[in-house]
Amino acid sequence: MSEQIRDVVVVSPTSHGDSRGRLVETYRRSWFPLGREMVQGNRSDKEQGAIVGLHYHLHQADYWYVTRGTARVVLHDLRAGSPTEGATEHFELGGDEERGIFVPPGVAHGFASLTDLTLTYLVDSYYNPADELGVAWDDPEIAAEWGITDPILSARDKANPARGAIDDALRPRYGLRT
Secondary structure (H helix, E strand, C coil), rough: CCCCCCEEEEEEEEEEEECHHHHCCCCCHCCCCCCCCHHHEEEECCCCCCCEEECCCCCCCCCEEEEEEEEEEEEEEECCCCCCCCCCCEEECCCCCEEEECCCCEEEEEEEEEEEEEEEEECCCCCCHHHEEECCCCCCCCCCCCCCCECCCHHHHHCCHHHHCHHHHCCCCCCCCC
């Protein structure tokens, strides 16, 4: 479990290797008490210096695993009523460390490409543009530490609202999930 944000789970899968290479079991449903069946898998390739996020969903959980390179992950608990509401957490995925992360609905998530990288992720809902929401990557209230000085950002991520400007109808509620 995460030490700062309730319901976020960080796992350290075991890696097995020999002279031929290695095998890592990157995902197991039983690792995540709040997890549901993952129904879609995606891959994101980013160049060094890119920032993705902060994104959040009202109904979808994500599981991230970096297969190449290193990402600085930023999480922020947007869920009204959460015991960790307003908490921000930073850590790295990939590199020499085998770790994956389960991000529950309502927790804003993003990553910075500290190197060129490939991130694979599983989601427990099919893509729904109405559930693709965002909050400003540089909001001082969130105080994200991206580790990037001159970020490459999408137009979408540049336009996301500050935390305090999120419409109440789009504000996640702790414990509510459909």
